[in-house]
Amino acid sequence: MKILGIQVLRGPNIWSVSRKKLIQMRLDLEELEQRPTNLIEGFAERIRNLLPGMYSHRCSKGCEGGFFMRVEEGTWMGHVIEHIALEIQTLAGMDTGFGRTRQTKTEGVYNVVFSYLEEKAGAFAAEAAVRIAEALISGSTYDLEADIRRMRELREQERLGPSTGSIVDEAIARDIPWIRLNKGSLVQLGYGKNQVRFRATMTERTSSIAVDIAGNKDETKRLLEDAAIPVAKGVTISRAEDLPDAISKVGFPLVFKPLDGNHGRGATINVKDTAAAEAAFEHARQHSRRVIVERFVEGFDFRVLVIDNRVVAAAFRDPAHVIGNGSDNIAALIEKENADPRRGYGHENVLTEITIDRDTLTLLGKKGYTLDTIPAKGEKIYLKSTANLSTGGTSVDVTDQVHPQNIFICERISRIIGLDICGIDIMASNLTQPLTENGGVVLEVNAAPGFRMHLAPGEGLPRNVAAPVLDMLYPPGKLSQIPIIAVTGTNGKTTTTRLIAHIVKSNGTRVGFTTSDGIYVQNNMLMKGDTTGPQSAEFILKDPTVEFAVLETARGGILRSGIGFNKCDIGIITNIQEDHLGLSDIHTLDDLARVKSVVIGTVRRKGWAVLNADNPYCVKIARDARCKVAYFSMDEKNPVLKDHFKRGGTAAIFENGYVTIKKGDWKIRVDKVSHIPLTFGGSVEFMIQNVLAATLATFLWGYKIEDIRLSLQTFIPSAAQTPGRMNIFKFREFKVLVDFAHNPDGFNGVRTFLQSVEATEYVGVISGTGDRRDEDIVEIARIAARMFDRVYICQERYLRGRQREEMISLLMRGLQEVKPDIPIIINNNSTECLREVLTHATPGSYITILSSTIDNAIQKVTEYLDKELGM
Numbered sequence: 048m049k050i051l052g053i054q055v056l057r058g059p060n061i062w063s064v065s066r067k068k069l070i071q072m073r074l075d076l077e078e079l080e081q082r083p084t085n086l087i088e089g090f091a092e093r094i095r096n097l098l099p100g101m102y103s104h105r106c107s108k109g110c111e112g113g114f115f116m117r118v119e120e121g122t123w124m125g126h127v128i129e130h131i132a133l134e135i136q137t138l139a140g141m142d143t144g145f146g147r148t149r150q151t152k153t154e155g156v157y158n159v160v161f162s163y164l165e166e167k168a169g170a171f172a173a174e175a176a177v178r179i180a181e182a183l184i185s186g187s188t189y190d191l192e193a194d195i196r197r198m199r200e201l202r203e204q205e206r207l208g209p210s211t212g213s214i215v216d217e218a219i220a221r222d223i224p225w226i227r228l229n230k231g232s233l234v235q236l237g238y239g240k241n242q243v244r245f246r247a248t249m250t251e252r253t254s255s256i257a258v259d260i261a262g263n264k265d266e267t268k269r270l271l272e273d274a275a276i277p278v279a280k281g282v283t284i285s286r287a288e289d290l291p292d293a294i295s296k297v298g299f300p301l302v303f304k305p306l307d308g309n310h311g312r313g314a315t316i317n318v319k320d321t322a323a324a325e326a327a328f329e330h331a332r333q334h335s336r337r338v339i340v341e342r343f344v345e346g347f348d349f350r351v352l353v354i355d356n357r358v359v360a361a362a363f364r365d366p367a368h369v370i371g372n373g374s375d376n377i378a379a380l381i382e383k384e385n386a387d388p389r390r391g392y393g394h395e396n397v398l399t400e401i402t403i404d405r406d407t408l409t410l411l412g413k414k415g416y417t418l419d420t421i422p423a424k425g426e427k428i429y430l431k432s433t434a435n436l437s438t439g440g441t442s443v444d445v446t447d448q449v450h451p452q453n454i455f456i457c458e459r460i461s462r463i464i465g466l467d468i469c470g471i472d473i474m475a476s477n478l479t480q481p482l483t484e485n486g487g488v489v490l491e492v493n494a495a496p497g498f499r500m501h502l503a504p505g506e507g508l509p510r511n512v513a514a515p516v517l518d519m520l521y522p523p524g525k526l527s528q529i530p531i532i533a534v535t536g537t538n539g540k541t542t543t544t545r546l547i548a549h550i551v552k553s554n555g556t557r558v559g560f561t562t563s564d565g566i567y568v569q570n571n572m573l574m575k576g577d578t579t580g581p582q583s584a585e586f587i588l589k590d591p592t593v594e595f596a597v598l599e600t601a602r603g604g605i606l607r608s609g610i611g612f613n614k615c616d617i618g619i620i621t622n623i624q625e626d627h628l629g630l631s632d633i634h635t636l637d638d639l640a641r642v643k644s645v646v647i648g649t650v651r652r653k654g655w656a657v658l659n660a661d662n663p664y665c666v667k668i669a670r671d672a673r674c675k676v677a678y679f680s681m682d683e684k685n686p687v688l689k690d691h692f693k694r695g696g697t698a699a700i701f702e703n704g705y706v707t708i709k710k711g712d713w714k715i716r717v718d719k720v721s722h723i724p725l726t727f728g729g730s731v732e733f734m735i736q737n738v739l740a741a742t743l744a745t746f747l748w749g750y751k752i753e754d755i756r757l758s759l760q761t762f763i764p765s766a767a768q769t770p771g772r773m774n775i776f777k778f779r780e781f782k783v784l785v786d787f788a789h790n791p792d793g794f795n796g797v798r799t800f801l802q803s804v805e806a807t808e809y810v811g812v813i814s815g816t817g818d819r820r821d822e823d824i825v826e827i828a829r830i831a832a833r834m835f836d837r838v839y840i841c842q843e844r845y846l847r848g849r850q851r852e853e854m855i856s857l858l859m860r861g862l863q864e865v866k867p868d869i870p871i872i873i874n875n876n877s878t879e880c881l882r883e884v885l886t887h888a889t890p891g892s893y894i895t896i897l898s899s900t901i902d903n904a905i906q907k908v909t910e911y912l913d914k915e916l917g918m
Contacts, residue, residue: 141164316432460489766905778915
């Protein structure tokens, strides 16, 4: 077997609109195409022994053991690898269950598709599944545990922490979109101007002053003490020479902790003599220059979580410990405790594995114990001096037991320190009595407190503490989304996108839009290039100045990694024509329609699909749309529209020279096409189609007809507004048209326009694109022969794996099939070719440069025109 490629899909895709996180592996089975599993001796038994958990895989049988039944009956290795990839992710703590395996049109080559939780772990699972399958086929041994360990490591490197993850999960449940902004825990909720950001449990509302105060334990204690909050007696020192005086002032037993510490690092509790105090001081000094020396208060460790100045949860925290059984030593007891299925690596489970460190050995030493000591049955041996879950501690939810006065104290503390989210550490015998009565004290106030102890306590009721965070960030009435219109299709995407953006912008809304020539916000190009993929869409959605997004969405990005947004309000398909066929398993127009339909799959239920009623593939897509459908058409009598109007449907039509909105039986005429500059006086049919699509989409969004009309009249086709789309340059004695038509449908559109243009000679400059089919390259040349009297071939670029001579040969074949005697000039240097074309232009001629043949054609033609005008 051979892995031909692995793609990571991160958004709605051709396999699933709802399952956004998929691995797509292109796999060549080679000789195994002729060897299904029932022909591989012992394979079924070996896979059962290595991966017994796969018994739960129901597969197409629909029952437990279904997959193993398929193996015994005989199934192909791509299908097996799909299931192995899912199972090993489950074993590594990432339970995910969606998979598909489909044969391509190349014999023996399959697309193996399966879901993942963490990207790198998913890609690793793809490669590992192939290795495991090969070992099972050959009967050789395989170290499965090594792969599981590695996947866990990759998971921990990538995954969001439990606190961040809980907030993201709550956002997803509320249909609030999110974007991870770095490899850590910096996350954006919402899009554009409606976004908010948070990192772990610090939000953009978190005061930096409050965080600074909370990080300084001495300052925190002073502020609380001044506000009559009970705190532990203590001092702060920075030199060992100050230690005797601190001991004298505070008195044993003591607690030592770094002034700027967190997660219990560097802390030592219940210090009872000078030698231990000196050691504890040095240990704390490793984490902070200044050290707090505090009176050790007997009691239990509690954490109270306050969000938006309201107590939302409380937990009793017990440091990591083991209970003696009278026979095992402490090391063995730790090993048994870590075998508890609730404990795991990092944050994967409710509890964290207990590690042995200096703190552990110090605590044991105080009792005269070592790891080899066998404690008495029932004896509780503490292994950590702090109760943090990250060091193996356990938690018990006590939210419902907190006395009202203690709630008042904690909510008051959050305001005194100024934190929107804070964790308050309390040492007390209980929280059911006021701290002022039971002698409890506030030890610390923590910015960015962990949520895990509340989300999944070892005992007690789990608390959805992420919910109040979202309530705070997005109170009732605050939006998280911005309007999104997504535009796809074979031809006309960019012009339609630009026209919609112009209408939005003209109506006073700041618009961000992506096109095949760049990313724009309002009139500013922020990035140049073909920016029609998911990363470009995300660029716009991350911009805090954007109020409305119009996103050109090309097939390439959908196939490579999916769509860069989860849902849109309006999805437009301009048309589906022959282009890019034969690439990425897209061989037919039905295949291409399946790709384009992903955009319609992302439209909200109450949103609109705007589809071309004159295109049969668009009409097919409409039948499966789960949103509202509106059509545009050049023919009011289109049978699809007749049925659509009977049901009260809405459409944009071209009738009697007008762009018209029709719903049911009534019409609203928007404007005469001759008044719309983009249509070139109504002579360019494909431009009228673009106008219809844009007009319909903006009407459906809610813009007034008069505002749309004014916008249509002020959108002037030019190299600035519509670069590469019907850009006409008027020289003194001839004209030059630059258009990026690159497929038969695009060439035919230009041909229709040229039929309305008078000229003494029609000259064309053409080239092919190497990753198109032979018949596509030949066909554009045939069309070129029908519209030009003389043709220049400039095959400087876009070879894409082919030989230049092969490309030229195909173009010449198409030209000569239609016009055997057509003059053909070959010049593969675009600069020299353009100079030759313009130099030999005859008076009254019309020169057309197609398909990005000339590098930077618009710029170069503009320079020639400027020279002629003496600029």
